[in-house]
Amino acid sequence: MGAPAAGEGRRPRDLRADFFRGIALWFIFIDHIPDNWLGHATLRNVALCDATEAFVLLAGYAAGIAYGGVLDREGWLFAAAQVVRRVGTLYVAHIVLFVMFTAQVGYSAAAMDASIYIDELHLDAFGDQPYRALLEALLLRFQPAFLNILPLYILLLLQFALVLPLVRRPRLLLALSLGLYAATRLLELELPTWAGGGWFFNPGAWQLLFMVGVVLGYRPPGAAAGPLRVPWRRWAGALCVAWLALGFALLFLAWHRPDLGQAAPLWFTGVLTEVDKTALHPFRLVSILALTYLLAHAVPASAAWLRHRAAWAFLAMGQQGLPVFCSGILFSFVGRLALEYNDRVIMQAAVNAAGLASLVAVAWLSGWYKRKERARRSVPALPPGRPA
Numbered sequence: 001m002g003a004p005a006a007g008e009g010r011r012p013r014d015l016r017a018d019f020f021r022g023i024a025l026w027f028i029f030i031d032h033i034p035d036n037w038l039g040h041a042t043l044r045n046v047a048l049c050d051a052t053e054a055f056v057l058l059a060g061y062a063a064g065i066a067y068g069g070v071l072d073r074e075g076w077l078f079a080a081a082q083v084v085r086r087v088g089t090l091y092v093a094h095i096v097l098f099v100m101f102t103a104q105v106g107y108s109a110a111a112m113d114a115s116i117y118i119d120e121l122h123l124d125a126f127g128d129q130p131y132r133a134l135l136e137a138l139l140l141r142f143q144p145a146f147l148n149i150l151p152l153y154i155l156l157l158l159q160f161a162l163v164l165p166l167v168r169r170p171r172l173l174l175a176l177s178l179g180l181y182a183a184t185r186l187l188e189l190e191l192p193t194w195a196g197g198g199w200f201f202n203p204g205a206w207q208l209l210f211m212v213g214v215v216l217g218y219r220p221p222g223a224a225a226g227p228l229r230v231p232w233r234r235w236a237g238a239l240c241v242a243w244l245a246l247g248f249a250l251l252f253l254a255w256h257r258p259d260l261g262q263a264a265p266l267w268f269t270g271v272l273t274e275v276d277k278t279a280l281h282p283f284r285l286v287s288i289l290a291l292t293y294l295l296a297h298a299v300p301a302s303a304a305w306l307r308h309r310a311a312w313a314f315l316a317m318g319q320q321g322l323p324v325f326c327s328g329i330l331f332s333f334v335g336r337l338a339l340e341y342n343d344r345v346i347m348q349a350a351v352n353a354a355g356l357a358s359l360v361a362v363a364w365l366s367g368w369y370k371r372k373e374r375a376r377r378s379v380p381a382l383p384p385g386r387p388a
Contacts, residue, residue, distance in 0.1 A: 022314030027051035032332035060213020
């Protein structure tokens with residue numbers, strides 16, 4: 001969720017990644033609000049993937065840029081230490097978010113006599129065994145709804161720290177990652193949770209998407225492009241468009257014309273029900289990669305509109321991914337409460353507008369504070385004994 005800012009001798013930020021990460025964060029906020037009309041326009045309704053895939057891919061891309069550069073300048077040990085430090089930041093953020101979200105949902109359920117919130121968001125275990133639930137949350141084995149993305153990201157970064165040197169050998173890295181993905185799906189490997197079953201986002205499967213992002217983001221010193229390039233080919237672009245169109249057609253039949261779907265053969269109607277998110281079904285993987293291929297070539301890094309004032313809000317959100325994501329989880333529950341009170345057009349517009357404005361405000365405040373901190377550290381200290 002974001003990466004260290006570029007500085008002297010470092011590769012400049014890819015504003016495309018920041019912009020589309022901001023879009024993904026906005027979509028996550030929208031999708032977390034039940035009965036949100038704007039949710040019909042997010043990625044999950046037009047493709048066999050959603051904002052989570054975009055977010056993980058872009059997280060890997062940012063990691064490849066930032067920590068691949070540290071690897072080349074400082075070596076594996078220091079680069080791995082930087083990754084682990086980032087993991088510590090994410091872990092603290094996750095625990096703080098867990099406490100705040102649990103308090104928010106628990107208080108609302110008690111005040112409104114609506115235990116359905118506890119059940120739907122899988123927080124009932126906290127009410128039954130609060131001390132054990134807190135311990136399991138610290139161990140990342142208790143993951144209520146909406147609080148399962150950060151644990152996934154934490155594990156992906158820890159894995160990345162171990163294989164960092166392999167970014168210089170991208171084909172080997174992708175081969176190993178693909179092998180783990182295949183083993184996870186074929187052997188149904190999973191990490192257990194306290195409540196039973198496995199993680200909602202299986203790290204053994206989702207690591208492949210993260211590593212693809214890493215390989216796309218890494219660029220050796222002095223090189224104009226990464227060691228594994230994906231050039232534009234018309235036939236490849238046509239295949240991507242055809243695949244995305246097929247996914248849209250399947251979703252349209254499922255949601256808007258179920259009568260036609262019932263008339264189709266059983267093998268066809270079973271396609272969507274088997275496209276699981278937990279272990280990153282190949283259809284979801286191919287869909288996000290196809291979309292990335294098209295957008296990466298349609299929007300060059302030098303696109304002028306990325307530096308226009310109109311793109312600033314999503315750029316700011318993408319650059320401050322962690323605070324924006326955590327705030328979005330809390331804001332989305334407030335939005336749910338508002339729409340349950342009144343879901344008419346005016347309230348729908350107000351909830352979505354206020355939510356976006358709040359996320360942008362969080363991004364601006366976080367960016368402002370970081371700039372102030374950098375400016376303060378850049379001021380040279382006075383020599384000992386010199387009066388201020």
